[in-house]
Amino acid sequence: AGPLGAVERSLDARRFGAFLLLGPDAARRPAYRTLIERATRGPGKVLFLLPEIALTRELAASFEREFGRPAAVFHGRMTEKQKEEAWRSLRSGKSAVIAGTRSALFVEAAPLRLIVVDGEHEDSYFQSESPSYDARRGAWLRARAAGAVVVFGSSRPTVEAREEARGLGALIEL
Helix, strand or coil, X not given: CCCCHHHHHHHHHCCCEEEEEECXXXXXXXXXXXXHHHHCCCCCXXXXXXXXXXXXXXXXXXXXXXXXXXXXXXXXXXXXXXXXXXXXXXXXXCCCEEEECHHHHHCCCCCEEEEEEECCCCHHHEECXXXXXXXXXXXXXXXXXXXXXXXXXXXXXXXXXXXXXXXXXCEEEC
16 A cells, blocks of 8 residues: 555545555655545546646646646635636536645535645745645644545644654554
């Protein structure tokens, strides 16, 4: 089953699990691809959070090339019309992946099977303006409520994330 075995078992069982993928981008990308492919078999949806708006379009284009389906993009600088079009793409089943920044955490996506928080160490996941929230904690809570898997990825994780994952046996070194 390789290093992703525990994550894949949680996905297959459709049960909550939280994991930290530790490794460089070049190692995390293929791991994400494997997990996304597994999670989107059938009607499953994937929420892929990125720390910067600039990365969302690039990632969405990559998903379309790799999976043959467009990814819905969500971020705070989109117009209401753009958000509605992306939501319709998800709702219709045309898109199975949502690529976005911390605000994408609030997009309705059922059945949610996988949440990826790439670059979990980035400060941009925390919003200090009202309402203040930490999208990393929100991703964990949302995955738990949905019975989904949440995967945090980083080449330099926060000390808290690394130690918590190590203590839970959920640290996967790539």
